[in-house]
Amino acid sequence: MSEKMQGNFTNFDELIDEIYSKVKDKITKENFLKKFSEISEHFGDTITMETALLLTAYEFGYLPRIKIAELGNFKGEVSIAGRVLQTSVKEFKKKDGSGLLARIRIADDTAEITAVLWNDAAELVKVGDIFPGCEVELKGFIRRSGEFGERIELSVNDATHVNILEQREAEVEGFFIGLQKISDRVDVIIAGDDAIQTFSFTEDALDKLKSLGFGDYIKIRFYSTSLEEIEVFQREFYQENFFTKLSKVREAEDMRGVNVTGRISGIGMLRKIVREERKIKYADLFISDESGRVRVLLWGDKSDVFKKADIGDKVVILNSRVKEGEIHCGGNSIVLLPSD
Numbered sequence: 001m002s003e004k005m006q007g008n009f010t011n012f013d014e015l016i017d018e019i020y021s022k023v024k025d026k027i028t029k030e031n032f033l034k035k036f037s038e039i040s041e042h043f044g045d046t047i048t049m050e051t052a053l054l055l056t057a058y059e060f061g062y063l064p065r066i067k068i069a070e071l072g073n074f075k076g077e078v079s080i081a082g083r084v085l086q087t088s089v090k091e092f093k094k095k096d097g098s099g100l101l102a103r104i105r106i107a108d109d110t111a112e113i114t115a116v117l118w119n120d121a122a123e124l125v126k127v128g129d130i131f132p133g134c135e136v137e138l139k140g141f142i143r144r145s146g147e148f149g150e151r152i153e154l155s156v157n158d159a160t161h162v163n164i165l166e167q168r169e170a171e172v173e174g175f176f177i178g179l180q181k182i183s184d185r186v187d188v189i190i191a192g193d194d195a196i197q198t199f200s201f202t203e204d205a206l207d208k209l210k211s212l213g214f215g216d217y218i219k220i221r222f223y224s225t226s227l228e229e230i231e232v233f234q235r236e237f238y239q240e241n242f243f244t245k246l247s248k249v250r251e252a253e254d255m256r257g258v259n260v261t262g263r264i265s266g267i268g269m270l271r272k273i274v275r276e277e278r279k280i281k282y283a284d285l286f287i288s289d290e291s292g293r294v295r296v297l298l299w300g301d302k303s304d305v306f307k308k309a310d311i312g313d314k315v316v317i318l319n320s321r322v323k324e325g326e327i328h329c330g331g332n333s334i335v336l337l338p339s340d
Helices: 003-008 012-020 029-046 049-059 068-073 120-126 203-209 246-251 300-308
Strands: 077-094 097-107 112-118 135-145 151-156 162-166 170-182 185-192 195-202 217-223 226-233 254-275 278-289 292-299 314-323 326-329 334-336
Touching: 012 029, 012 049, 029 049, 049 068, 068 077, 068 112, 068 151, 077 112, 077 120, 077 195, 097 120, 097 135, 112 120, 112 135, 120 162, 170 195, 170 203, 170 314, 170 334, 185 203, 185 217, 195 203, 195 217, 195 226, 203 226, 246 254, 246 278, 246 292, 254 292, 254 300, 278 300, 292 300, 292 314
Parallel strands: 112 151, 292 326
Antiparallel strands: 077 097, 077 135, 097 112, 135 151, 135 162, 170 185, 170 217, 185 195, 217 226, 254 278, 254 314, 278 292, 314 326, 314 334
């Protein structure tokens, strides 16, 4: 039983009565306890009695707030709360127009998870109501992926299922990777704690960012989409902590979420292919680092980088996919040509 529960209940019977009260109009107490015994026996010592009771109530329609570390025991709709660590947002095309998708990384005192917000819910990220540092409560459906369903995300389809508990100023520090201007916002990409994150600000942030170079160690202070302050420090940047060597890419059959950096060593052509009656443009170029040289394919809008690229330019590629030793950059990838 959690410390919080222990503080609120003097004995286990009170805890049972409290949680059973959430579903007493749907099930008799006898059948509730029978299901509780089945769940307790199934999970054994891997979960607490409190979690077993919540799972029992969940079976009968109760939607409790779940600790992120315990989400693997649940299916269907759940509720979680935590602090937002990072956000990203993008538009996507669909048959009847376009949609909006946002990803937020959220953590409580037990674990972290990625939540995917759709359309009106994603708009809360786009307009800056949800940003790193704020506290939120989310209600959504568990989505599983991986061979054994081991990867879990939370899918949130409705803005009314997002409750912003607290908004506060945040600080982030790490190595500056680059920035990209998208419509009326500026995305700042920072590598810190062995991960690369993107933070979105209003376009007036460009004046504060223009003097930064690749690999500068910075601390930024911000509130929502307003960049308040930047400090620059001297610190050694070890690229191998964040980027994959091209020699490893050349040997890979299939890798996802790959980050690489190098110099453009060859420029191919801009082409178009037809897939399912749709014309798709793509371009190819070659990049090199001290370990090797690989071909890069830039799909769709990412091919616009091809028009700006020149031999010898530095290139940074984030969240790409490797297939048979070649790098593919699609809608979720970021391709930058930072100044040295």
